[in-house]
Amino acid sequence: MSRRNKLRWAAALVATASIGMVTVTPTQARPAAAPADSAATAAVAASDPSTYYAAAAGKTGAALKSSLHTIISTQSTVSYDQVWTALKNTDQDPANTANVIELYTGKSIAKTRNGGNTGDWNREHVWAKSHGDFGTSTGPGTDLHHLRPEDVTVNSIRGNKDFDNGGTAVSGAAGNYTDADSFEPRSAVKGDVARMILYMAVRYDGGDGFADLEPNDRVSNGSLPAIGRLSVLKQWSLQDPPDTFEKRRNEIIYSTYQRNRNPFIDHPEWVESIW
Ligand SMILES: [Ca+2]
Numbered sequence: 667m668s669r670r671n672k673l674r675w676a677a678a679l680v681a682t683a684s685i686g687m688v689t690v691t692p693t694q695a696r697p698a699a700a701p702a703d704s705a706a707t708a709a710v711a712a713s714d715p716s717t718y719y720a721a722a723a724g725k726t727g728a729a730l731k732s733s734l735h736t737i738i739s740t741q742s743t744v745s746y747d748q749v750w751t752a753l754k755n756t757d758q759d760p761a762n763t764a765n766v767i768e769l770y771t772g773k774s775i776a777k778t779r780n781g782g783n784t785g786d787w788n789r790e791h792v793w794a795k796s797h798g799d800f801g802t803s804t805g806p807g808t809d810l811h812h813l814r815p816e817d818v819t820v821n822s823i824r825g826n827k828d829f830d831n832g833g834t835a836v837s838g839a840a841g842n843y844t845d846a847d848s849f850e851p852r853s854a855v856k857g858d859v860a861r862m863i864l865y866m867a868v869r870y871d872g873g874d875g876f877a878d879l880e881p882n883d884r885v886s887n888g889s890l891p892a893i894g895r896l897s898v899l900k901q902w903s904l905q906d907p908p909d910t911f912e913k914r915r916n917e918i919i920y921s922t923y924q925r926n927r928n929p930f931i932d933h934p935e936w937v938e939s940i941w
């Protein structure tokens with residue numbers, strides 16, 4: 667990226683932050699983020715989760731959920747177009763900086779293969795955007811914490827299905843299963859999926875002009891602002907704790923793009939406390 671484009675990128679990010687859903691106070695504002703291509707290779711800034719979550723200290727259950735909602739709702743936002751660039755950074759293949767890792771297939775694919783054709787990768791909304799009908803305007807539809815690169819065809823197979831165990835094997839995506847009303851991701855990302863869904867439930871509580879997103883224990887939620895099944899997601903979170911890849915992307919979203927964190931990656935035990 668040229669210096670001119672870097673400056674444009676930084677200016678765009680600042681402009682986006684200023685029109686974000688939540689006003690970022692001066693003490694929380696930081697210098698404009700580094701552009702994605704250099705941030706991807708730079709050391710990730712160390713975070714301080716204990717300070718970040720100070721207001722939630724000692725809380726449990728509904729009080730913890732409410733406190734976390736307040737904490738993570740102070741954020742910057744990115745546009746849907748900027749999501750492409752961000753995902754090339756957050757989901758970069760640790761073994762090949764020219765590639766990203768697709769969520770469900772687990773395959774490494776060239777960053778430049780983003781698009782809408784068969785064999786390309788596109789932007790998977792893990793909290794399906796029809797569940798609450800938030801679309802791709804700036805807000806839940808562009809929230810990087812639940813957006814992942816995915817093969818166009820497999821993304822289409824997942825569609826807007828709820829999550830549950832069972833079904834038949836998904837073609838081209840080893841370890842994933844689906845039936846008429848649900849999708850089961852491969853084991854290595856089961857916890858990631860659970861923590862993304864639960865982040866969305868805490869972050870979106872009916873403010874900002876968007877629906878109150880909540881998990882439930884059903885499938886076939888359709889366009890309701892709900893995703894199931896909660897009991898299965900809780901199991902998946904325990905089965906597949908946060909790994910280096912998941913922690914790195916949480917860190918990059920915090921330091922470079924949104925200034926907010928997924929509490930369940932930092933504190934997986936909070937899943938049980940709240941649900
Ligand atoms: Ca995982």
Ligand SMILES: [Ca+2]
Pocket residue numbers: 866867868869870871872878879880
């Ligand atoms: Ca909610």
